[in-house]
Amino acid sequence: MKILHVLDHSVPMHSGYSFRTLGILREQRARGWDTCHLTSLKHTREGPPEEEAEGLVFHRTPMPPGRGAGAWPLLREHALMRATEARLIEVVRKERPDILHAHSPALNAVPAVRVGRRFGLPVVYEIRAFWEDAAVSHGTARAGDWRYRLTRALETWAVRHATAVTTIAEGLRGDLLARGVPPEKVTVIPNAVDADAFRTSGRRDPDLEARLGLGGCVVLGFLGSFYGYEGLDGLLRALPDIARRRPEVRVLLVGGGPEDARLRALAADLGVADRVVFTGRVPHAEVQAYYDLVDVLVFPRARIRLTDLVTPLKPLEAMAMGKPVLASDVGGHRELIRDGATGWLFPPDDPAALAAAVDRVLADRARWPAVLEAAHAYVEGERSWRAVVARYEGVYGPLVPPSRRRPTSAAPQPADMAAEA
Structure with missing residues (x-):
């Protein structure tokens, strides 16, 4: 089984986000799963298109020509999602994963859902925090304003269209259930440490x-x-x-x-x-x-x-x-x-x-x-990574047919991959 993780950013940038990612990836590999990794334009540290860090290779998303960080709101986010989607298509063709696993925010989940549809791949969306609440906490939005409501709507769209959803806390899961998301769709996979x-x-x-x-x-x-x-x-x-x-x-x-x-x-x-x-x-x-x-x-x-x-x-x-x-x-x-x-x-x-x-x-x-x-x-x-990452088995398992639970090199190609290869 091969999982393609779609990330906001990663090591060598240091943050709680990148350290959680590192813990997940290391333990998934220890379980015998194959992982590959793509970061969005929000990975701002300069580096090559494919970069090794902490023993893992990360595909980076290059800045599109003429698209700078100073673009207007909405246009900036739209350009970021389009860039992530274009790069994700390239990486899917190269890596041939069984599952797309997008990590918050929705700016990663929306491209993953679109690419998943294109290639017939299931999409897991992992929510570490709601993007709209993070924006309020950082002062870039106000609770209830138009940007907050639009961001919340985008998150809800991503949750509804993902194949499965995970959250890092019961509080996040409870909020999703209040939005009408079926309980069986949402699994809590909490934070952990080594x-x-x-x-x-x-x-x-x-x-x-x-x-x-x-x-x-x-x-x-x-x-x-x-x-x-x-x-x-x-x-x-x-x-x-x-x-x-x-x-x-x-x-x-x-x-x-x-x-x-x-x-x-x-x-x-x-x-x-x-x-x-x-x-x-x-x-x-x-x-x-x-x-x-x-x-x-x-x-x-x-x-x-x-x-x-x-x-x-x-x-x-x-x-x-x-x-x-x-x-x-x-x-x-x-x-x-x-x-x-x-x-x-x-x-x-x-x-x-x-x-x-x-x-x-x-x-x-x-x-x-x-x-x-x-x-x-x-x-x-x-709260060890071994105990927590074991929960992904219950999320991934129903999404991958037994015929595809074989060494990655022998995994069959989705029709669209074979047609476009």
Whole structure:
């Protein structure tokens, strides 16, 4: 069985999206499935038309002549889909897959559906977040405006015309069912991690600790991208209250993003700049040393549709490496964390509640070993890539006739492929 994955972007670009893709592809190959891969124009890192990264070959979509990133909205998205569709036709003829597996957004799913029809191939559409909600969270659209409604309609069209649909969270599945999508069409294949990849030394690097001024401190940490929905402003607003109760606490923010400048200004306005360490982005190979400095990882996501429907990767990574996790009680976090059992939850958008939760967790260190053990067992048992990717068998299986479940080199050619080869 050969699966052609249609992707927004991939490694060597680093993001939660590309890391999930990498986990899926590696485990699918470990199961004996053949995979090939195409990225859209949104893979903006320069490279050859076919590029090897992390031991995988990715087909890239070239920018059409005369089509730049500055095109008008709608025209830009239409051009992106047309470019993806044209490149996908080329790759299908070359790779001869059994299944097209398009990953969100709908800008990838629509070309996949059209090409699937052309070649008589089934299409799986994997939704990691709704494109319209992501646009709202990034400030490029407003909930309910014409662009939001149009994007939502495009997503719904893609879901209805795909052969099968997967989502990364129960919240996303529930939203699709409310749109009238048949329950049997939608399978949840959640986020996962490779627990072995997140082993920590358990020791702080003394030089890094000294350089950041964190010696003798209790460190609350966040490592990732600084978007508004992450709620990092709430963590800073809670810090004066936390400091009054526990003056030894410092906040370590590793990363960057659209909120970076605003967060630095807010820390100064609140009078806590001396208690917050902003490192900026750090090389991926050095991230673990920063994790080792953290006592409690805090994920204070704000409550919006995106955070209620989508489960993030970062808390799972923290649980895998044996770090205490304190997170806001939004839907995406509730699918990962059982309060007091595998981590701790607090009411979202409430700095006072966050401050009280920090005090409660730090006062309850005797319970940490049991909580951390339960969290690690949950990740290994239910959120490993081996356990999660096994669910694709139930999605792919009904789409591929037994006669085509043979070595890829012997797979028959769909009629259109043979006619056009």
